[in-house]
Amino acid sequence: MPVAIITDSTVSFPSPVFPGRELVHILSPGWQPALPAGVERLKASDFPPALRGAGETPRLLPPRAADFEALYRQLGPNHDGVLVVLHSNHFSKIEEEAQAASGSVHGKVAVRVVDSLNISLGLGLVVQAAAQASAEGMALAELELYVRGLLPRLFGMLCVPGLSYLERSGQVNHSQAVVGEYLEILQVFTLDNGQLVPTQKARNTRQLVDVMYEFLSEFTQLQHIALLQGSPAFEAETRALRERLAEEGFTTPISEQTINAPLASYVGPHSLGLFTILA
Secondary structure, X not given: OOOEEEEOOOXXXXXXXXXXXXXXXXXXXEEEOOOOOOOOOOOHHHOOOOOOOOOOOOEEEOOOHHHHHHXXXXXXXXXXXXXXXXXXXXXXXXXXXXXXXXXXXXXXXXXXXXXXXXXXXXXXXXXXXXXXXXXXXXXXXXXXXXXXXHHHHEEEEEEEOOOHHHHHOOOOOHHHHHHHXXXXXXXXXXXXXXXXXXXXXXXXXXXXXXXXXXXXXXXXXXXXXXXXXXXXXXHHHHHHHHHHHHHOOOOOOEEEEEOOHHXXXXXXXOOEEEEEEEO
């Protein structure tokens, strides 16, 4: 049987249907505090724009080693190994939990764990490629090497208007968050080796389009461009970016997905993301 793929709930897929999708298993999110009775899942729109003065806002709880171990044991008998591809360890210690669980099933289930050094659609691009390769018969050891080889070709950026969520997830310090939100700064981060690195401050949404275009224009032979839409959406900005790319002759396929609740709990719901992978 093909190798099973496990990923986490911050993932978003550029395409909801892709080869090998049946091999992908997404660990369900946990929340602190627990969801009220009758509420099955959260949406990004359920989160306030900023945490300050918003009362108790749910915090994403990464899966624990026991959660991973249970899934390894469930999938192991029916698959030729399990590949775990997770969001960057800079957002949570999820990889450590997955690695600890792999030790518990050593000799029973073949497991390989990969930190994608990315999140959301960046993570989704890697998982989609891994699922297709698995469906085509790639063995576990080769599949791990293939996925690790994709990571240097993957690039991402996030524009985060409100920084209090990033403060809570440990990405910025308290003073940065307070000043950024007070001045209503559109802070732009790039993902560098899995870590959010502040690169520019957009003065307005029009300049934000320039920043996104300049980011993409640094690369040649793009395989795919994936836009992560915030809640509420940056409709004018993403439309302007698409028009500018078309005017400049970009023919790279572009997909667009809305931010999900697990990622919103880390970066805030009104965040705009841009992810691309080189051909």
